[in-house]
Amino acid sequence: MDVVTAEGSGPRGRSGGRAEPRRGTTPRRKLLMSEIVDQAMRLFAERGYDGTTLQDVADAVGLSRPNLYNYVKSKDELLVAMVEATARSAANSLREVRQRTDLEPAEKLRMLVHTLVLRRAERPEQFRTLDRSDQALPPEIAKKHLKSRRAVLREITELIEEGVTAGLFRPVDARVTALSIIGMCNWVAWWFHPSPGHPAEPVAEQIADNAVKMVVREAGRTPAAPTPLGAAALLQQDLDYLTRLLSSNGEPGDFAANE
Known part of the structure; x- marks a missing residue:
């Protein structure tokens, strides 16, 4: 041989x-x-x-x-290497963007989503492998994988909360919105097939733009012809967000998102 x-x-x-x-x-x-x-x-x-x-x-x-x-x-060692690489690269790169002081929340969100989409578009095998193997992972590997998923959820949730607190994002539920955005990014690994005529960059740009539009306040908070009911609805949104903020313990929760 x-x-x-x-x-x-x-x-x-x-x-x-x-x-x-x-x-x-x-x-x-x-x-x-x-x-x-x-x-x-x-x-x-x-x-x-x-x-x-x-x-x-x-x-x-x-x-x-x-x-x-x-x-x-063993194959378990290969899974460990995959999970550790995913955890380090994803969480660290997202955290670096979120902590930048020279960007507005909308710009940060655009960069975060752009990064996630490109990761899934350029290396779909890595994401699909971990997603398919999630339930079969050995306990220690599953723990690392869950930690990395929660780290991604936390970074996006905290960024959305930052935008809401600054009055730049609508008073949405930050965690639900973060999960929705992550889900939108994750699906790219399943449906996108890159080719010379269909590169990943325009796809990442469009999805990032969609994510920003989900949360950003339009210029001028009130309707052009405000009504008492319309103003009350806007006020209720703010009160709902304030209630959630006051009752929250600051943790993003146990419901993790794939990464």
């Missing part, structure tokens, strides 16, 4: 050298580990977690199964 080692030229390179030690952190090792995770995500999305073997992953990357064990020992 030909043995493909980690010392070859790229993921599919061949040589007579030894595979890199499992604990190594060389650039080549990082590159190959990224390839292993990418191929595993693709296979999990196509065949399901249970329908994919480590041999399938090794074949896709161009390694022998013994050499694959220099990088991962």
